[in-house]
Amino acid sequence: MNIAGPDFIKGLAFLGAGLAMGLGAIGPGVGEGFAAGKACEAIGRKPEEAGLLTRTMLVGQAVSESTGIYSLVVALLLLFVV
Amino acid sequence: MLNTATYISASSFLGAALAIGFGAIGAAVGEGYAAGLANQALSFRPEKSGDVLKNMLVGQAIAESAAIFALVVAILLLFSTPQPKTVLIAWAAIGAGLSMGLSAIGSGVGAGLPAGSACVGIVRQPQNANKVLTTMLIGSAVCQTPAIFGMVIAFLLLFLDFSNMPVYPGWAALLGAGLATGLAAGGPGVGNGLTSREAVTGVARNPEAGTETNRVMLIGLSVGQSTAIYGFLISLLLVFTGLEKSTSLSDSFRLLGAGLSSGFGGIGPGVGLGVVAAYACKWVARRPEATGILTRTMLVGMAVTESTSIYALIVALLLVIVF
Amino acid sequence: MEEISHIPQITLNLLGFNLVFNIETIVMTWIVMGILITFGFLATRKIAFVPNPFQVVGELLVSSFYDLTKDALGEDMVKKYFPLICSLFMFLLLSDWLGIIPMLSEPTKDLNTPLSLGIMGFCIAHYSGIKVKGIKQYVKGYCEPIIFMAPLNLIGELAKVISISFRLFGNIMGGAIIILVVSHLVYSLILPPLLVFFFGLFVGTIQAFVFTMLTLVYISLQVK
Numbered sequence: 237m238n239i240a241g242p243d244f245i246k247g248l249a250f251l252g253a254g255l256a257m258g259l260g261a262i263g264p265g266v267g268e269g270f271a272a273g274k275a276c277e278a279i280g281r282k283p284e285e286a287g288l289l290t291r292t293m294l295v296g297q298a299v300s301e302s303t304g305i306y307s308l309v310v311a312l313l314l315l316f317v318v
Numbered sequence: 319m320l321n322t323a324t325y326i327s328a329s330s331f332l333g334a335a336l337a338i339g340f341g342a343i344g345a346a347v348g349e350g351y352a353a354g355l356a357n358q359a360l361s362f363r364p365e366k367s368g369d370v371l372k373n374m375l376v377g378q379a380i381a382e383s384a385a386i387f388a389l390v391v392a393i394l395l396l397f398s399t400p401q402p403k404t405v406l407i408a409w410a411a412i413g414a415g416l417s418m419g420l421s422a423i424g425s426g427v428g429a430g431l432p433a434g435s436a437c438v439g440i441v442r443q444p445q446n447a448n449k450v451l452t453t454m455l456i457g458s459a460v461c462q463t464p465a466i467f468g469m470v471i472a473f474l475l476l477f478l479d480f481s482n483m484p485v486y487p488g489w490a491a492l493l494g495a496g497l498a499t500g501l502a503a504g505g506p507g508v509g510n511g512l513t514s515r516e517a518v519t520g521v522a523r524n525p526e527a528g529t530e531t532n533r534v535m536l537i538g539l540s541v542g543q544s545t546a547i548y549g550f551l552i553s554l555l556l557v558f559t560g561l562e563k564s565t566s567l568s569d570s571f572r573l574l575g576a577g578l579s580s581g582f583g584g585i586g587p588g589v590g591l592g593v594v595a596a597y598a599c600k601w602v603a604r605r606p607e608a609t610g611i612l613t614r615t616m617l618v619g620m621a622v623t624e625s626t627s628i629y630a631l632i633v634a635l636l637l638v639i640v641f
Numbered sequence: 642m643e644e645i646s647h648i649p650q651i652t653l654n655l656l657g658f659n660l661v662f663n664i665e666t667i668v669m670t671w672i673v674m675g676i677l678i679t680f681g682f683l684a685t686r687k688i689a690f691v692p693n694p695f696q697v698v699g700e701l702l703v704s705s706f707y708d709l710t711k712d713a714l715g716e717d718m719v720k721k722y723f724p725l726i727c728s729l730f731m732f733l734l735l736s737d738w739l740g741i742i743p744m745l746s747e748p749t750k751d752l753n754t755p756l757s758l759g760i761m762g763f764c765i766a767h768y769s770g771i772k773v774k775g776i777k778q779y780v781k782g783y784c785e786p787i788i789f790m791a792p793l794n795l796i797g798e799l800a801k802v803i804s805i806s807f808r809l810f811g812n813i814m815g816g817a818i819i820i821l822v823v824s825h826l827v828y829s830l831i832l833p834p835l836l837v838f839f840f841g842l843f844v845g846t847i848q849a850f851v852f853t854m855l856t857l858v859y860i861s862l863q864v865k
Contacts, residue, residue: 239567247567250637254575257633258501258582261626265505265545268626269590272619273597279615280601283608290615297622298790304626311579311633315641394826460847463812470815473822537858540851544804550811551803610712617858621797628793628800 245318253314260307267300322402329408333415334395337472340419340500341388341426344507348381348430355434359441369447370437373454377433380458384425384465384507391418391472398476406480409489413496414472417553420500421468421546424507424588429458432514439522446525453521453532457514460539464503464510464546471499471553484563487570494577495556498634502549502584506542509592513538516596520603527606534602534613538595541620545584545591545627552580552634559638576637583630590623648751666751673735673748677728703727709854713861722860725765729758730853737813737845741837747845749813752806755852759806762856763798770863805855812848816840 275293279286356374360367391414400407436454440447475492483491517535521528556573598616602609653660684699692700706727711719733749740747748754771779783794820840824833 243566243568247569247571250568250572250575250641251578252575253633254577254579254637255582257630258579261583261630262586264626265586265588265590265623266593267590268623269509269587269593269619272590272594272616272623275619276594276598276612276615277601279611280597280605280608283605283611286611286615290618293615293619294622297619301622301625304629307626308629308633311629315633315636456847459843466815466819467811470811470818473818477822533854536847536851537854540808540855541804543808544800547804547807547811548800551807613858614862617862621801624800625793625797628796631800632796 249314249318253311256307256314257311260304260311264300264304268297271296271300322405322408325405325408326400326402326411330395330398330411333411333413334392336412336415337388337395337419338392340416341385341392341422344423344426344428345381345385345430346426348427348433348511349378350430351427352377352381352430352433352437356437359437363441363444366441366444369440369444373437373440373447373451374433376451377430377436377454377458380455380462381426381429381433383462384422384429387465387469388418388422391415391469391476394476403481404483404485406483406485406488406492409492410475410478410480413492413494414475415496416493417468417475417496417500418465418472420497421503421507422465424504425462425465425510426507428461428507428509428511428514428592431511432457432461432518435515435518436522439519443522443525446522449525449528450518450522453528453535454514454518456532457510457517457535457539460536461507461510461514463543464507467546467550468499468503471495471550471557474557478557484561486563486565487573488561490570490573490577491556491559491561494574495553496577497574498549498552498556498577498580499546501578501581502588503546505585505588506544506546506592507588509542509588509590509595510539512589512592513542513595513599517599517603520600524603524606527603530606530609531599531603534609534616535595535599537613538591538598538616538620541617542588542591542595544624545588548627548631549580549584552576552631552638555635555638572637572641576634579630579637580634583627583634587624587627591620594619594623663751663753665746666748666754669739669746669748670736670754672745673732673739676735677731702731706730710857713857714864718864722857726853726857729762729856730849733758733809733849733852734846737849738841740817740845741841747813747817747841749809750817752810752814755806755809755813758809758852759802762805762859763802766856766860766863767798769860773864801859805852809848809852812844813840816844 271293275289278289352374356370359370395411395415432454436450439450475496480488513535517531520531556577594616598612602612648663649665651662651664653662680695680699684695687693688696707719707723710723710726714722736747736749736754739745774782783791820833820836823836
């Protein structure tokens with residue numbers, strides 16, 4: 237294989253983008269899942285409060301998502317800018 | 319250097335080792351969990367040992383099936399002697415081993431979880447044994463689907479003719495295809511197991527809610543497999559897309575990066591989706607009249623949890639198609 | 642083993658466009674349609690109080706799916722969407738079971754069938770959503786909970802189509818590939834029929850039910 241300077245950089249940048257987004261998706265997946273699960277439990281206990289409970293769940297999940305978005309930003313930077 | 323036939327032999331052996339090495343992990347853990355809970359159940363009521371033992375063995379057999387798929391692929395790799403037409407067959411062998419081996423981990427663990435809780439449930443309420451057994455069978459069997467996706471990709475890699483694919487960057491495409499499905503099937507396997515476990519416990523406590531619980535469990539299991547499906551999609555794209563010959567490192571590594579992104583990106587959300595469906599099933603069993611709102615909340619929660627695996631899918635698609 | 646990638650096709654050249662027809666899938670779909678129409682005719686020919694066997698099966702299917710649709714959509718919309726749901730399930734169930742008969746193969750083994758049914762369900766759900774909620778409310782729905790989520794919500798809707806189509810395709814084609822490979826490797830009379838029963842009857846029924854239920858749930862999410 238041809239391993240020259242700029243091509244080497246681009247190749248490893250692609251690999252890095254894949255690793256960044258891939259590994260970065262693990263944490264938010266588990267965390268948001270736990271949040272949604274407990275929301276289902278709370279709605280099971282009190283179905284009449286469904287609106288409030290769903291809103292709280294969505295806000296909590298949006299905050300958990302933040303590290304996933306950092307990973308996405310880094311991956312896109314590696315793809316398009318490097 | 320070594321010639322093509324030697325590469326192919328060596329990689330087939332490596333692929334066989336990876337397939338059965340990884341594939342043996344999950345089933346053993348799952349079956350051990352089932353056996354442990356069966357003993358705990360027997361400590362409550364030793365006179366039910368016949369029923370509990372039968373239940374435990376059936377559940378363990380289903381958990382074993384993922385490892386048996388891995389054994390089949392390993393034996394195929396050990397004893398097949400393909401025509402040494404292209405060295406891509408060597409990379410395909412490694413990809414097939416990774417795909418089958420890694421995907422069997424999650425399904426093995428996942429199928430053992432409902433088997434264990436079925437044993438405990440039967441002992442607590444022996445008159446509902448049939449309903450509990452039915453839910454356990456459906457849950458465990460659907461839990462094997464990610465391992466089936468892994469086996470399908472392994473068979474495609476073993477038996478398709480790759481003479482027309484260029485060696486560079488074809489090697490990365492085949493390896494990436496194996497990694498994408500193999501890794502991505504691990505999370506949904508465990509997540510489906512968590513869901514089935516709660517559904518079986520719920521049916522054991524409240525058998526009148528059996529129909530609704532089974533329905534919500536099936537929806538939860540199927541949507542929970544979405545991340546394995548995204549990995550499967552990327553694998554199919556990598557195997558079947560037309561590649562142009564190019565010896566640059568970036569073209570090879572972008573395909574490998576696509577496989578890694580989609581593969582790893584399926585693990586976390588898979589487990590998370592399973593946790594959502596598990597709590598939903600548990601509370602549908604306790605309060606069947608709230609099934610509608612619970613199902614809707616479960617689906618909304620699952621849609622948001624899935625979002626990071628969709629980011630990973632988008633990055634993978636960008637790498638394969640756009641660059 | 643080359644049958645895995647071999648698809649019988651006919652290519653016609655019409656007005657400069659290349660039209661490709663997958664002949665095996667089309668013929669199998671016609672067979673499924675023929676069987677369903679014959680079943681419908683036989684079940685409703687003489688509706689008597691003491692029913693013939695076809696009428697019993699038909700009443701069982703119709704009543705269970707009517708209850709299912711009423712649970713999800715509510716009393717007022719059930720009559721509009723129920724025929725779609727019931728016929729979708731019957732078509733998918735028979736398509737997945739067709740592989741058991743020798744010489745025939747499942748039309749859902751080809752990606753075109755599940756993908757077109759998935760896109761059809763997507764279009765129906767969103768068209769009904771726009772009609773019921775009005776276009777302003779529909780677009781606002783994408784901006785929940787924050788406006789930055791709008792492109793992600795849009796991609797999430799497309800991901801729903803991909804996941805239900807590929808789930809059905811992956812399960813059915815996967816089963817067909819496994820049966821093909823095992824039959825090539827093992828000269829046995831017991832193992833392939835067992836696999837055919839597992840993948841065709843059990844997995845096929847579950848996947849048909851899951852596809853129908855998810856389409857129903859996606860319609861009810863848009864319409865409510």
